[in-house]
Amino acid sequence: MHEMSICESIVSVIEQQAVAQSFTRVRRVRLEIGPLAGVELEALRFSFDVVTRGGIAAGSELDVIELPVTGWCMPCAGSVEVRERFDACPDCGSYQIQITGGEELRIKDMEVD
Numbered sequence: 001m002h003e004m005s006i007c008e009s010i011v012s013v014i015e016q017q018a019v020a021q022s023f024t025r026v027r028r029v030r031l032e033i034g035p036l037a038g039v040e041l042e043a044l045r046f047s048f049d050v051v052t053r054g055g056i057a058a059g060s061e062l063d064v065i066e067l068p069v070t071g072w073c074m075p076c077a078g079s080v081e082v083r084e085r086f087d088a089c090p091d092c093g094s095y096q097i098q099i100t101g102g103e104e105l106r107i108k109d110m111e112v113d
């Protein structure tokens, strides 16, 4: 389950931030996750609870903001939102889309004390 190692790296980022910004308690962590990140949200929440236990982020809320998949459509010469990697352009129906977003997995912000 790679969600566990994802959460471990999230926690190490949080701990670095805690030192840098001298906070001692994390109340809420907001993550931005793209559909192409290959993360199972239920597993992620479970892992987060396990990994944060006993640490600075123990008992904190995990908010997940799901980002869209975005791509650059050649015929439209513009950025479009699609549902998945090999989707057609919603505007022109073309499959000549270069995916530009949707693989994100990052901490957007945190509420801390």
Ligand SMILES: [Zn+2]
Pocket (backbone or CB within 6 Å): 073, 074, 075, 076, 077, 080, 089, 090, 091, 092, 093, 094
């Ligand atoms: Zn198009």
